[in-house]
Amino acid sequence: MVQYKSTKQSTRRYSASTFQCLLVSMTLFVVCLYLGLAVIYISAPNDSDADYYDDANRSSVKTEAQESFELSPTPAAATKCLGNNSECCFPWSVNLDEWRTHHPDWGVTRSERDIYCLSKFNGRKATFFRNLYKLQWGVAVNDHDRTMALPKRNCSDLLQNLQISSGMGRSIKAVMNGFITAFEQGRPYQLNRLRNTSKWMYATSNTSSWGYCNTTSLNCYTLPIGNCINTYGVDDPVNNYGFSSTNNYTWFYEYLMRFNHQTLYHIQEEISKVSQIEKLGDNCTVIHVRRGDSGLPRSLARWYVGLIEYIRIANIRPEDPVLILTDDKTTIYEAKVFYPNYNWIYMDRPRVNITYGGFEGLIPSGDEVQEFVAIYVEMILASRCNKIVHGHSGFIRELMAFCETVRRVRGLPSQKYYKVVQRGMNSTERKKCIQSGRHYCAEKMIDEIYREAAEGLKNRSIHN
Numbered sequence: 439m440v441q442y443k444s445t446k447q448s449t450r451r452y453s454a455s456t457f458q459c460l461l462v463s464m465t466l467f468v469v470c471l472y473l474g475l476a477v478i479y480i481s482a483p484n485d486s487d488a489d490y491y492d493d494a495n496r497s498s499v500k501t502e503a504q505e506s507f508e509l510s511p512t513p514a515a516a517t518k519c520l521g522n523n524s525e526c527c528f529p530w531s532v533n534l535d536e537w538r539t540h541h542p543d544w545g546v547t548r549s550e551r552d553i554y555c556l557s558k559f560n561g562r563k564a565t566f567f568r569n570l571y572k573l574q575w576g577v578a579v580n581d582h583d584r585t586m587a588l589p590k591r592n593c594s595d596l597l598q599n600l601q602i603s604s605g606m607g608r609s610i611k612a613v614m615n616g617f618i619t620a621f622e623q624g625r626p627y628q629l630n631r632l633r634n635t636s637k638w639m640y641a642t643s644n645t646s647s648w649g650y651c652n653t654t655s656l657n658c659y660t661l662p663i664g665n666c667i668n669t670y671g672v673d674d675p676v677n678n679y680g681f682s683s684t685n686n687y688t689w690f691y692e693y694l695m696r697f698n699h700q701t702l703y704h705i706q707e708e709i710s711k712v713s714q715i716e717k718l719g720d721n722c723t724v725i726h727v728r729r730g731d732s733g734l735p736r737s738l739a740r741w742y743v744g745l746i747e748y749i750r751i752a753n754i755r756p757e758d759p760v761l762i763l764t765d766d767k768t769t770i771y772e773a774k775v776f777y778p779n780y781n782w783i784y785m786d787r788p789r790v791n792i793t794y795g796g797f798e799g800l801i802p803s804g805d806e807v808q809e810f811v812a813i814y815v816e817m818i819l820a821s822r823c824n825k826i827v828h829g830h831s832g833f834i835r836e837l838m839a840f841c842e843t844v845r846r847v848r849g850l851p852s853q854k855y856y857k858v859v860q861r862g863m864n865s866t867e868r869k870k871c872i873q874s875g876r877h878y879c880a881e882k883m884i885d886e887i888y889r890e891a892a893e894g895l896k897n898r899s900i901h902n
Contacts (some may be wrong), residue, residue, distance in 0.1 A: 530553070570689075574665075596666045605800060631654075649700070691839045691840070714781075714783045715783070722783075724820045725761070725762055763784075766789055788804075821844035
């Protein structure tokens with residue numbers, strides 16, 4: 439006989455079992471909820487920097503292009519800068535590239551043979567640099583403890599433009615156009631190459647050089663500007679911005695051109711080799727003489743101008759220190775031979791000799807890294823003077839931006855600029871030059887400049 443259990447008894451047992459399961463489940467839920475809230479609380483951003491925090495920038499989409507950038511603990515040497523708004527200095531043996539990259543409101547304000555020094559920006563400049571950093575890295579300065587990987591960055595709206603291989607002025611201007619356009623559109627920026635085999639003119643492909651990096655671009659000489667990586671060949675439309683001495687323009691330039699440790703060190707090494715550098719001060723004048731390829735018979739050909747025109751327009755006296763920036767050997771020869779009583783200062787480096795030997799291009803030394811360093815050594819020296827005299831050259835925009843940036847950091851007033859009239863060739867003159875030979879006109883221009891300079895020297899000798 440089959441015996442059945444009481445329905446009432448079974449129901450009671452079932453109800454008790456169900457209640458126990460529900461009780462355990464609710465307990466586990468409460469514990470998980472508590473732990474979850476604790477994790478969220480611990481990982482919340484620092485409220486003191488709330489102005490720079492945007493949760494939308496913490497995208498975790500794995501398919502978006504970005505650099506893998508693991509952060510190291512703060513170097514012991516850098517701890518003396520934290521909580522200190524004054525200058526902190528280090529020997530060159532201490533490399534703080536990573537620390538400087540993620541402390542954008544600190545900049546190199548002084549470098550000497552044995553040390554380099556950092557100072558913290560204040561006010562609007564510090565805010566501007568932090569906002570640039572947030573846009574470029576997808577995270578605010580204080581949103582991470584710098585001991586782990588940065589949050590993933592949404593790079594789907596990355597703006598890219600090609601870094602062109604031209605003179606330094608035109609090359610940097612193209613990057614500046616892209617950088618400022620991206621900022622105005624609220625997008626991260628990265629400079630780009632046409633293909634993975636493309637190389638910037640001033641970057642080296644020599645893997646044994648200290649200046650080599652796999653992007654073979656401006657990035658080899660500077661701190662990383664962000665963690666989005668480029669896509670070869672993408673060249674987004676950008677706006678064209680002329681040089682401006684306003685705060686924002688020079689701040690964009692300063693952020694972009696934050697040199698890495700190796701570049702800073704080698705620039706300082708070359709500066710220490712320049713003779714008479716102690717004479718460069720507020721009473722010195724810079725003259726930038728563009729000759730080189732500007733004398734070739736082409737659409738942008740221009741007649742060379744003798745040094746006497748630079749001297750006259752800025753009223754330069756023989757006792758005034760004068761820093762010469764030039765791309766051609768004939769300028770140095772003219773200064774030394776025909777104006778020996780003037781106080782000339784110049785860097786001893788390879789230069790082109792277009793007029794008497796042919797045009798060797800923009801890298802006369804044959805070493806792209808050496809050429810890059812030499813250009814910025816001259817620009818740093820130029821920033822010490824209070825006057826710049828120049829002709830027609832795209833490099834002047836770069837020189838103005840750099841000098842203005844350096845002088846603002848040092849609390850110095852803006853420089854005064856004087857432009858020498860440099861007449862262009864008309865079509866008839868260009869045609870005649872072409873028929874006479876590629877370098878014929880350039881040689882004739884220099885011969886005429888030398889002849890006039892020799893007459894001037896003779897007359898000055900007679901009167902003295």
